Amino acid sequence: MDLRLNNKLISEYHSGSQKARVLTESWVEEHLFCPRCGNEHLRHFQNNRPVADFICPFCNNQYELKSKQGKLGAKIADGAYDTFIERITSNENPDFLFMSYSIKKMYVTDLIMIPKFFFIPDIIEKRAPLSKTARRAGWTGCNILIGQIPLQGRIDIINNGKEVGRESVIERVALSQNLSIDNLHARGWLMDILTCVNAIPTDIFSLSDMYRFEAYLFDRHPGNNNVRPKIRQQLQLLRDREVIEFLGKGKYRKIKRI
Numbered sequence: 471m472d473l474r475l476n477n478k479l480i481s482e483y484h485s486g487s488q489k490a491r492v493l494t495e496s497w498v499e500e501h502l503f504c505p506r507c508g509n510e511h512l513r514h515f516q517n518n519r520p521v522a523d524f525i526c527p528f529c530n531n532q533y534e535l536k537s538k539q540g541k542l543g544a545k546i547a548d549g550a551y552d553t554f555i556e557r558i559t560s561n562e563n564p565d566f567l568f569m570s571y572s573i574k575k576m577y578v579t580d581l582i583m584i585p586k587f588f589f590i591p592d593i594i595e596k597r598a599p600l601s602k603t604a605r606r607a608g609w610t611g612c613n614i615l616i617g618q619i620p621l622q623g624r625i626d627i628i629n630n631g632k633e634v635g636r637e638s639v640i641e642r643v644a645l646s647q648n649l650s651i652d653n654l655h656a657r658g659w660l661m662d663i664l665t666c667v668n669a670i671p672t673d674i675f676s677l678s679d680m681y682r683f684e685a686y687l688f689d690r691h692p693g694n695n696n697v698r699p700k701i702r703q704q705l706q707l708l709r710d711r712e713v714i715e716f717l718g719k720g721k722y723r724k725i726k727r728i
């Protein structure tokens with residue numbers, strides 16, 4: 471995969487955001503395979519479509535690209551908060567591609583794919599509304615907190631200027647499908663419990679290790695007084711989805727497959 475951005479494409483553009491859009495979108499169209507089915511190319515939609523930027527002509531999966539200069543970091547700025555929330559609460563949500571690039575060196579430094587079902591309202595941060603004197607006074611943008619998405623949902627395609635093998639990308643995307651869940655409330659719990667499991671440093675852990683997250687989980691789900699039963703229920707779900715296995719006597723093991 472050629473990681474270079476094509477400088478020639480932007481000679482006629484003046485605005486920085488237009489240049490960035492042309493550079494990054496044309497790179498995806500020219501070089502990126504479909505992370506779901508492995509098809510050689512993705513097709514670019516016409517500009518200004520409200521939902522997605524790219525579609526795979528083979529499996530019809532849709533993708534939206536967000537890019538930023540410099541490091542990818544833990545959050546990425548996006549458009550209107552309400553629109554984004556509306557989208558992730560509908561089933562029309564595309565998969566997301568997050569890219570960072572170096573404008574100095576003109577190449578792609580990082581690219582991750584996040585499958586649609588890893589998005590929950592909690593990872594969309596509301597920015598302060600624009601001030602009364604602004605042209606779009608009151609308009610409220612958002613940040614996508616990609617750092618809060620469990621690692622099972624952050625699939626590296628390019629990492630620090632190095633390409634990850636195509637087969638391994640497709641395998642990880644397929645595995646992540648195990649965690650797909652439509653109901654947004656249930657999805658929130660699953661993602662939170664997954665984050666807690668990931669935070670435990672050892673592969674084998676106990677129920678009491680999980681109960682240490684009780685206060686954290688209560689904070690995330692105020693009003694739920696049954697956090698412990700919920701933890702046990704979600705651990706069963708993670709077992710059914712082949713993320714962990716039960717060893718008996720309140721012990722569990724993380725299943726590491728990639």
Ligand SMILES: [Zn+2]
Pocket residue numbers: 504505506507508509526527528529530531
């Ligand atoms: Zn495809």
